[in-house]
Amino acid sequence: MSKFYPTIAVIGAVLLLIGALLQITRLEWAPYLYLLGAIMFSYVQVMSGGYDGKNIVLKRLRGQQIVGAILLVVAGVMMIVWHRNEWVIALTIAAVLELYTAFRIPQEEERGKKR
Numbered sequence: 001m002s003k004f005y006p007t008i009a010v011i012g013a014v015l016l017l018i019g020a021l022l023q024i025t026r027l028e029w030a031p032y033l034y035l036l037g038a039i040m041f042s043y044v045q046v047m048s049g050g051y052d053g054k055n056i057v058l059k060r061l062r063g064q065q066i067v068g069a070i071l072l073v074v075a076g077v078m079m080i081v082w083h084r085n086e087w088v089i090a091l092t093i094a095a096v097l098e099l100y101t102a103f104r105i106p107q108e109e110e111r112g113k114k115r
Contacts, residue, residue, distance in 0.1 A: 005044045012040025016072065020091065023079055035076030042069035057108050061101050068097030 019034025046069060051062045071094035078087035 002047075005048060008040050009044040012037045012042075012044065016041055019076075023087075031076060031079035034079060035073070038072040038076045042073050045069040053112075055108065055112055058105065058112070061105050061108060064097050065101040065105070068094045068101065071097070 015033055015037025017037070019030050019032075019037055022030035023034060045065060051058045053059075071090045075087040075090035075094060078090055
């Protein structure tokens with residue numbers, strides 16, 4: 001894992017959030033800012049490595065996390081291509097998956113250490 005991944009993820013998350021907020025005001029360059037942040041954030045999640053252990057729950061959670069990352073990028077593409085509000089659906093699903101896995105993965109890892 002690269003020592004720059006945490007920095008790239010934070011910068012990507014900030015750009016992603018700012019781009020989504022500015023998209024509401026329909027600024028012309030907001031989707032590109034969002035998409036750049038989504039790509040940076042998703043890149044870190046995908047490249048940070050998968051789970052190679054035997055815990056099926058962690059494998060499933062990691063898969064959900066990757067799907068959430070992909071949906072973040074899909075939402076950015078939808079912003080640019082369709083110019084309507086369909087991107088909100090993809091962003092909502094991605095946010096739910098990312099939030100869920102952000103809490104469940106550490107919880108499951110801790111449970112695995114106690115066994």
